[in-house]
Amino acid sequence: MQPTVLMKKELLDAADINEFPTSQEFLNQVTKELILKANNKPIILNQSSTPIFEVDEEKGETKPTQEQVDYRQKLLDSLHDLYDDAKKTIYNKALTADDKITKIDNSVQTFINHTQGLVKNTVQTRYQDGYNSMNGYLTRAKVTPLVQKKEQPRLQSILRQQLQNVEDIGLIIRGRLRQKVNMNDVESYYHYKAPKKLKQAQSDYTPCMKQQQKLHPDWTEAELESYCEEDTSTDNVFNTASDNLDQLGMFGWLESFMAGYLVAGLLATALISNLTILLPWLTCEDNGNCTRNGPCDDCSAMAAGGPYPIDNFPPSTLHDLCQCNDPPGAPIITFG
Numbered sequence: 098m099q100p101t102v103l104m105k106k107e108l109l110d111a112a113d114i115n116e117f118p119t120s121q122e123f124l125n126q127v128t129k130e131l132i133l134k135a136n137n138k139p140i141i142l143n144q145s146s147t148p149i150f151e152v153d154e155e156k157g158e159t160k161p162t163q164e165q166v167d168y169r170q171k172l173l174d175s176l177h178d179l180y181d182d183a184k185k186t187i188y189n190k191a192l193t194a195d196d197k198i199t200k201i202d203n204s205v206q207t208f209i210n211h212t213q214g215l216v217k218n219t220v221q222t223r224y225q226d227g228y229n230s231m232n233g234y235l236t237r238a239k240v241t242p243l244v245q246k247k248e249q250p251r252l253q254s255i256l257r258q259q260l261q262n263v264e265d266i267g268l269i270i271r272g273r274l275r276q277k278v279n280m281n282d283v284e285s286y287y288h289y290k291a292p293k294k295l296k297q298a299q300s301d302y303t304p305c306m307k308q309q310q311k312l313h314p315d316w317t318e319a320e321l322e323s324y325c326e327e328d329t330s331t332d333n334v335f336n337t338a339s340d341n342l343d344q345l346g347m348f349g350w351l352e353s354f355m356a357g358y359l360v361a362g363l364l365a366t367a368l369i370s371n372l373t374i375l376l377p378w379l380t381c382e383d384n385g386n387c388t389r390n391g392p393c394d395d396c397s398a399m400a401a402g403g404p405y406p407i408d409n410f411p412p413s414t415l416h417d418l419c420q421c422n423d424p425p426g427a428p429i430i431t432f433g
Contacts, residue, residue: 148335150177159381159420160388169346179208180335194282201274209267216259220353224252227357238430251356259349266338273334362407371433375404377426396421
């Protein structure tokens with residue numbers, strides 16, 4: 098993707114900085130703040146490049162495992178299918194507006210159903226893997242794991258968050274695509290022709306216009322411009338959706354495992370009165386899988402404050418895109 102250029106005021110707004118003595122200090126500090134904020138909380142900007150639907154392995158401060166990458170890529174592949182279907186539908190001149198809306202609605206629902214299926218299966222499996230991992234530590238400490246209850250509220254909480262977010266992503270896309278089809282239909286009843294602009298040299302065509310001219314050599318310059326303007330609008334919708342879905346996949350993958358890990362230990366300490374479990378907070382530096390120059394200050398501070406009682410372990414949502422405790426540290430199990 099091409100980087101988005103920010104004006105000075107937008108940089109200030111994004112970085113929450115009010116004044117700097119010199120322009121160089123301003124630039125240095127803003128750059129630093131933006132990098133920190135981009136690492137900890139994504140700044141969603143308008144984009145204009147064609148979506149690539151590939152996992153961003155630089156999210157967070159930890160290199161994801163190949164299994165996590167593969168899962169997130171499946172989610173993005175599902176979105177890619179929706180993108181292809183939407184493009185074919187919107188630009189099919191043989192379809193009426195009603196036909197297009199129906200096809201878009203069906204494609205979006207297919208995306209939601211398929212993606213929710215992927216999410217549900219993975220979250221449940223990861224939760225159980227975390228649960229079994231803690232029970233393995235308990236068994237080695239001569240603690241007999243307790244029977245797992247059928248009802249798992251913590252699992253249901255993660256599933257609700259993940260499944261409803263997938264639905265929200267799909268419905269936002271549906272709303273934007275419906276609006277595009279409907280506005281095109283409304284404008285189709287006007288026959289006003291704008292005055293001709295000075296003909297643009299083909300060498301000045303945008304990449305989109307050059308590509309579409311090869312595919313449609315009979316199109317006029319106005320038609321090429323109109324198509325590419327709409328194409329960019331659609332791409333913006335899917336760029337944002339791709340980023341959100343990728344982040345959803347990363348969070349669900351990490352949080353579901355950690356939830357199962359904690360629940361198994363909490364169940365044991367609740368029913369065995371003299372059992373104590375402490376958990377360390379491991380950063381990417383501890384696990385040797387940092388993608389940048391070590392963990393952020395928040396995560397380093399959390400590590401220094403540990404180990405924590407299992408019933409008071411900090412959430413991974415202390416900052417966005419946190420991938421600490423992947424994998425989690427071995428519990429410290431004591432009696433008495």
